[in-house]
Amino acid sequence: MSDGARPAPGQRTPESAARSAVVIGGGLAGITAALALADAGVRVTLLEGRPRLGGLAFSFQRGELTVDNGQHVYLRCCTAYRWFLDRIEGAALAPLQDRLDVPVVDLAKPEGRRLGRLRRDPLPVPLHLGRSLAAYPHLSLAERASVGRAALALKGLDLADPTLDAQDFGSWLAAHGQSARAIEALWDLVGVATLNAVAGDSSLGLAAMVFKTGLLSDPGAADIGWAHVPLGELHDRLARRALDSAGVRTEVRSRVTSVSAMENGGWCVEVPGERIKTDAVVLAVPQREAYELLPPGALDAPERLLEIGTAPILNVHVVYDRKVLARPFFAALGTPVQWVFDRTHASGLRSGQYLALSQSAAQDDIDLPVAELRARYVPELEKLLPGTRGAVIEDFFVTRERTATFAPTPGVGRLRPGARTKASGLYLAGAWTATGWPATMESAVRSGVSAADAALRALGRPRPSRLFAFEEAA
16 A cells, blocks of 8 residues: 555545544554544544543542653654654653663662663764673673673574574573673663563563664664653643544543444444444454454454463652652662652652652562552662651552553463454554564554554555654664
8 A cells, every 4th residue: 555645634535434443442552543544534433441541651640749650661762652752742741861871779789889870872883882881880890791792692683583482581691691690780670671571581582672672773772761741641631632633533431342243344333322333443452351352253363362461560659858869760779679760840749759669570569568568668768869868758659550561471472463353344452462562652552553554454545654654763
């Protein structure tokens, strides 16, 4: 299908007037699919069961605070999510670092010698990280040298090789000379945050994709971006405004009860009190919900969706009566604390400081009572941040996402379906589908693009050139 000009938002042409689609799920995958279809002139209805858009990247009110359920970041190499931010006119609200710079504090070292940094220089790959790695104080000289050798071996892996999916990253690292300390202080520092699993529990294919794309593809690929406003401002308010401008009918608090094929080749989507007839359906919901809504015969082995495991993320929120952290974020070693972010300005806090701890692969902590989590993490923050020792904690709470991501275990690749199903006119989207990426905002947006692309081809509609511009930038 050749590229076509993008219609003005909401514009309809006579030949497209009868072409319609229903997108089920208002997370990033569903929003993307709905925008893409509407931009191509398709009449779109977006149905979301929750009272808001944004999926698992959302905000809520806690008194005067606007709280994100979890800290989400993206990288410069996340070209699809960057397109999404541009499309909803939110890029300025979630800026990227000028240059990768990650402070790493090792609690096992004496005070005054705990800080290291992972940052890049304006040099070609792999020299861009050479000086930072050579000076990284959390590894021995021999470990730093071995990391470089492993990185070169990783760069040589073919991401299209299906055998990588069956291997675990931890075993591969050990076979390539990586010590337990090197895995903890470098590979897992990055991998746990991006994969939501330690190296030994991660597919080599997914881990190789993360490190090759983020650290070994382009000097600026791993520069970090994050929302400087509540996530709800981006993924709900601005996204809804973009959907409205594109002519999408958006319904929240509308939980779909069934999806069924009609004799004329169309589809019927049922919500309480309404039956919507349409030409195409995009299921942009978690894998278990997709399994429950799939009509018979849509996938050869639908039970595989239930074999895709999930992994939790815990976020610990602490509000102090004074400023205790001078930098926007840091990562930690030698402590249960993983990543700490300053959310003061974004939350609307007017005095004191609000820190959010993002704890991935949190199977051991996810169900602990708040009191136990406070007893576990507050003393760790006092060790990491001397300024907290005399500060008063004005609020302490946690947010839990027990099924935050799909588990990137070895073999998961064979379980992840593509956008197309065997049922004509029915498509799948979600970070858990076969995007090649782990469960990230980037994967979610890419899945929405893939589902929309497949639907547009079947509907005979041109691909909006603006939508697919990010593919050329990737």
